[in-house]
Amino acid sequence: MIEQSWSKKEKAIARRAFENAYEKECKDLIEKIQKRASEAKGPPDIWRLHDFLTKRIKEIENKYDYRYSMLILVFARLMQEGWLTVDEMEGLDEDKITKIRYLVEK
Amino acid sequence: MIEQSWSKKEKAIARRAFENAYEKECKDLIEKIQKRASEAKGPPDIWRLHDFLTKRIKEIENKYDYRYSMLILVFARLMQEGWLTVDEMEGLDEDKITKIRYLVEK
Numbered sequence: 001m002i003e004q005s006w007s008k009k010e011k012a013i014a015r016r017a018f019e020n021a022y023e024k025e026c027k028d029l030i031e032k033i034q035k036r037a038s039e040a041k042g043p044p045d046i047w048r049l050h051d052f053l054t055k056r057i058k059e060i061e062n063k064y065d066y067r068y069s070m071l072i073l074v075f076a077r078l079m080q081e082g083w084l085t086v087d088e089m090e091g092l093d094e095d096k097i098t099k100i101r102y103l104v105e106k
Numbered sequence: 107m108i109e110q111s112w113s114k115k116e117k118a119i120a121r122r123a124f125e126n127a128y129e130k131e132c133k134d135l136i137e138k139i140q141k142r143a144s145e146a147k148g149p150p151d152i153w154r155l156h157d158f159l160t161k162r163i164k165e166i167e168n169k170y171d172y173r174y175s176m177l178i179l180v181f182a183r184l185m186q187e188g189w190l191t192v193d194e195m196e197g198l199d200e201d202k203i204t205k206i207r208y209l210v211e212k
Contacts, residue, residue, distance in 0.1 A: 022149070026149040026152060027148075033143045037140045040136045042129075043132040046159070050159045050163055057152065
């Protein structure tokens with residue numbers, strides 16, 4: 001199902017959408033870190049912040065997989081989580097958008 | 107050299123000094139985290155903060171070793187780094203203080 005060919009134009013759209021989502025999610029994570037850091041009172045908060053960061057970094061590293069064979073799944077997940085809008089998919093082949101939407105609604 | 111016996115009174119002094127130093131160093135680390143977090147601009151800063159935290163946590167976990175066989179060395183290091191003052195050692199056996207001072211000056 002996820003074997004697709006990507007035109008040059010689609011690759012440019014996909015790359016931009018992917019990078020925007022990454023920037024957005026990292027920006028959100030920075031805000032969360034700032035909040036947790038500003039509320040930290042004692043030693044246990046340091047360990048908690050570190051655990052939180054380790055977990056979030058691992059999630060981000062696993063999630064942002066820019067292989068074309070994975071992009072439909074990646075985009076569906078990013079849309080589900082609110083890091084990507086359907087508008088940013090504009091210009092992709094209709095079939096790809098349908099698949100992404102299908103996965104989002106599943 | 108570091109084989110010592112610790113009286114009940116000395117153990118109480120050592121425990122308080124140890125905990126004070128730990129609190130002080132963790133407080134300082136929290137301030138450093140807050141500063142780095144507030145200055146974070148983009149994704150690389152997240153990874154840098156995580157690396158920094160991992161390193162500092164490992165250092166702290168290795169350093170704060172409350173075995174009586176290790177305390178002279180631990181206290182010397184904490185004094186060297188400024189987390190402990192000689193005043194907080196008051197009440198310890200003179201021989202122990204001499205050894206700590208010797209290690210600090212070495």
